[in-house]
Every structure is written in structure tokens, then in C-alpha cells.
Amino acid sequence: MAIQTHTETDAQVSSMLSRRDFLAFCSLMAGALALPKSSEELISKALASKARVPVVWLELQDCAGCSEAFLRSSAPTAAEVVLDILSVDYHETIMAASGKRAEEAKEATIAAGGYLLVVEGSISLDEDNGYCCIGGKSSVQLLEEAAKNAIAIVAVGNCASFGGLPKANPNPTNAVGVMDLIKDKPVLNIPGCPMNPVNLTATVVHFLTFGALPEMDALHRPMFAFGHLIHDNCERRGHFTAGEFVREWGDEGHRLGYCLYKMGCKGPMTYHNCPSVRFNEGTNWPIGAGHPCIGCSEPGFWDLETYTPIELAKFTPPEQYPGIVPPEREITPLGAAITGGTLGVVVGAAGAFAYDMMTRQAGNEQKTEDAKLGPDEHGDQK
Numbered sequence: 001m002a003i004q005t006h007t008e009t010d011a012q013v014s015s016m017l018s019r020r021d022f023l024a025f026c027s028l029m030a031g032a033l034a035l036p037k038s039s040e041e042l043i044s045k046a047l048a049s050k051a052r053v054p055v056v057w058l059e060l061q062d063c064a065g066c067s068e069a070f071l072r073s074s075a076p077t078a079a080e081v082v083l084d085i086l087s088v089d090y091h092e093t094i095m096a097a098s099g100k101r102a103e104e105a106k107e108a109t110i111a112a113g114g115y116l117l118v119v120e121g122s123i124s125l126d127e128d129n130g131y132c133c134i135g136g137k138s139s140v141q142l143l144e145e146a147a148k149n150a151i152a153i154v155a156v157g158n159c160a161s162f163g164g165l166p167k168a169n170p171n172p173t174n175a176v177g178v179m180d181l182i183k184d185k186p187v188l189n190i191p192g193c194p195m196n197p198v199n200l201t202a203t204v205v206h207f208l209t210f211g212a213l214p215e216m217d218a219l220h221r222p223m224f225a226f227g228h229l230i231h232d233n234c235e236r237r238g239h240f241t242a243g244e245f246v247r248e249w250g251d252e253g254h255r256l257g258y259c260l261y262k263m264g265c266k267g268p269m270t271y272h273n274c275p276s277v278r279f280n281e282g283t284n285w286p287i288g289a290g291h292p293c294i295g296c297s298e299p300g301f302w303d304l305e306t307y308t309p310i311e312l313a314k315f316t317p318p319e320q321y322p323g324i325v326p327p328e329r330e331i332t333p334l335g336a337a338i339t340g341g342t343l344g345v346v347v348g349a350a351g352a353f354a355y356d357m358m359t360r361q362a363g364n365e366q367k368t369e370d371a372k373l374g375p376d377e378h379g380d381q382k
């Protein structure tokens with residue numbers, strides 16, 4: 001199916017974004033997609049020559065957090081994205097039309113085909129109990145209708161990707177993600193709670209530049225954004241390796257920016273580009289602000305017992321692992337308190353280092369297994 005585009009006059013386009021801003025935007029997108037600098041020209045040519053992509057944006061069992069993230073994105077701004085790249089024909093939160101007119105706009109776009117379907121929120125399979133009905137239609141009906149003529153589907157946020165918060169135990173609405181229902185269309189997931197709008201924009205830019213969705217992992221997440229563990233790029237990683245951990249909220253280690261692993265951080269098992277893209281114009285991100293990663297880009301994150309402290313003493317290096325030399329600098333009282341004396345520091349650092357190696361290895365093995373197996377029918381890793 002050919003992509004349906006909406007065209008603008010040159011005057012309209014130039015009034016939306018200056019040339020300098022446009023080139024800066026192309027540069028940002030090339031960086032987000034992890035493409036070489038030479039691809040900036042390719043992106044700028046593709047975006048300058050192509051018209052806007054029509055979008056139908058469904059909100060199902062959601063909190064509108066991903067819409068909020070999209071509307072408050074600042075680099076690029078939502079206005080730049082909406083006016084220059086996308087033509088959002090239907091979005092309950094931002095469209096001017098309402099009621100019958102809004103539904104007519106959606107139906108007209110669906111009938112014309114060739115649009116991108118963005119889905120925010122999970123889908124309730126418990127249709128008999130009337131969960132998530134809009135205009136008398138169930139979320140299953142709404143999704144299937146909108147998916148029918150879409151060229152591709154982008155599920156934004158953990159809810160649309162994997163069921164998210166509505167799917168948390170005991171999953172009262174029998175919630176699922178988009179890929180659990182739609183099997184005959186390309187589905188790309190941009191999980192997160194909320195999703196990072198830079199990743200949505202970069203996906204659309206890739207789609208326009210190369211005519212295809214970006215390379216995905218076994219959970220349908222774009223590799224450019226979900227190809228690495230948060231732990232591998234975390235600014236607190238040095239403290240993890242040195243065995244320097246926050247032990248209590250507000251303690252000295254917390255003030256000094258130590259590793260949050262002991263406070264339940266899920267960075268070692270979570271794939272996301274948060275550490276590099278960050279939020280609010282790259283100002284900060286949860287770990288930067290002193291909060292552990294909650295694993296919001298992984299299936300079932302709400303049931304991960306995020307705030308359960310980890311017992312560091314349980315981590316001991318394997319027997320064949322080479323001995324670890326403790327850091328030469330002075331051991332702080334905090335470090336000593338963590339591990340119970342000098343010997344404890346050595347064991348603690350060794351454990352941390354061994355765990356560091358194990359998570360890398362486990363992460364790689366898990367990815368290999370995931371690639372072989374793919375997600376199960378609920379989007380969970382097998």
C-alpha cells in the first residue's frame with residue numbers, strides 16, 4: 001500500500017521551520033537513529049521532498065502520558081513535528097473537531113488508506129464487561145478498524161506495547177498490547193512510561209527517509225533506541241563497579257550520586273536510550289535525578305517489585321573468577337558500612353564486578369535467545 005501524503009506549499013513549509021532549524025533537526029534525527037553524519041543530507045532531502053504523513057492516533061486504556069510527552073517535546077517541538085512531518089488527522093486530545101465530526105475525520109482517513117496508525121494505551125479483551133468503549137465500540141473493534149488500511153502501526157508507551165499498567169496483576173480488564181492482536185501489519189513498539197518523543201519522531205523520519213520501519217529487536221522495539229542496556233551507558237556505572245551504593249533514600253551516597261542498584265534499580269535488565277537522549281531537551285532523566293530505573297520499557301515492568309531493596313551480600317563472584325584488587329583510594333565510612341569492613345569491601349567490589357560481567361553476559365545471552373524465540377502471545381519474553 002502506498003503511503004498517502006498531504007502536501008503543503010513552499011511558503012507554508014518555510015513559515016513553519018527555518019532552514020537552520022530544519023538542518024539542526026536533521027542532525028538531531030541522524031544522531032538519534034545512530035546514523036553517520038553523512039546521512040544528514042539524505043534525511044534533509046527526504047524530508048524536504050516528501051509531504052506530510054497522515055496519522056490516526058488512538059487512545060485506548062491509557063493515561064494520555066505519551067500524548068503529553070509528545071505535546072511537550074521541545075527538540076523538535078510538537079508544532080514542528082505535527083506541521084512539518086506528520087498530519088495528525090485524528091487525535092482525541094489535540095484535534096479541534098469533536099463528536100461526529102471527529103469520527104468522520106477518522107473514517108475518511110481510514111477509507112483513503114496509506115496512513116500511519118499510532119496507538120497509545122492497552123486493549124481490553126474483556127469486551128463483555130464494557131471496558132474501554134468509545135462511541136459504542138470496544139477497544140478491540142476500534143483497533144481492528146483503524147489497523148485495516150494502515151501502512152504500519154506504532155505502539156507508543158508500555159501499555160500499547162506490552163499491556164503496561166492496565167495489565168499489572170491481576171489484570172482486571174484482560175489487557176494486551178497491539179502486537180498481541182494485530183498480526184498482518186508491521187507493528188513497531190516504542191515502550192516507556194511515557195515513551196520518549198524523540199524516539200517516535202526518529203522512527204517517522206526513518207520511515208520517510210528509507211521507506212521502511214527501522215530494524216527491530218524480538219520485542220518489536222527499534223534497535224537505535226533499545227539496542228543497549230541502560231546500565232551500560234549509565235553515568236553512575238563507575239560507582240557500581242567500585243561497589244559504591246545508595247543504601248537509604250537521602251543518605252550520603254544518595255547525595256553523592258552513587259549507584260542505585262541496591263535501591264531496586266532495573267537498569268541492568270532494561271533496554272532503552274534514556275541515558276543518552278534524556279528528557280526535557282536533554283536536561284535530565286530519572287537516574288540523573290536520583291530515582292532508580294523502574295524498567296518501564298520492558299514487559300511486565302509494573303510487577304517487577306521496583307522498590308524492593310537488593311541484598312548485595314547475595315552476589316558473590318564465581319569460583320573461577322580472578323581475584324579483584326580493591327580501589328587504592330581511601331575507603332569511606334559509607335563504603336565500609338555497605339560491606340562490613342575492608343574484607344567486605346573487597347568481596348563487595350568483587351561481587352559487583354562479577355555481577356557486572358554476568359549481567360552483560362546474561363544480557364547478551366538473553367538477547368540471543370529472544371532473537372531466536374521472539375515474544376510469546378502476550379508480548380512477554382519467553
Ligand code: SF4
Pocket residue numbers: 230231234235236237238240258259260261265266267268287293
Ligand atoms: S544499577 Fe542503575 S544506577 Fe547503578 S549503574 Fe546500573 S543503571 Fe546506573
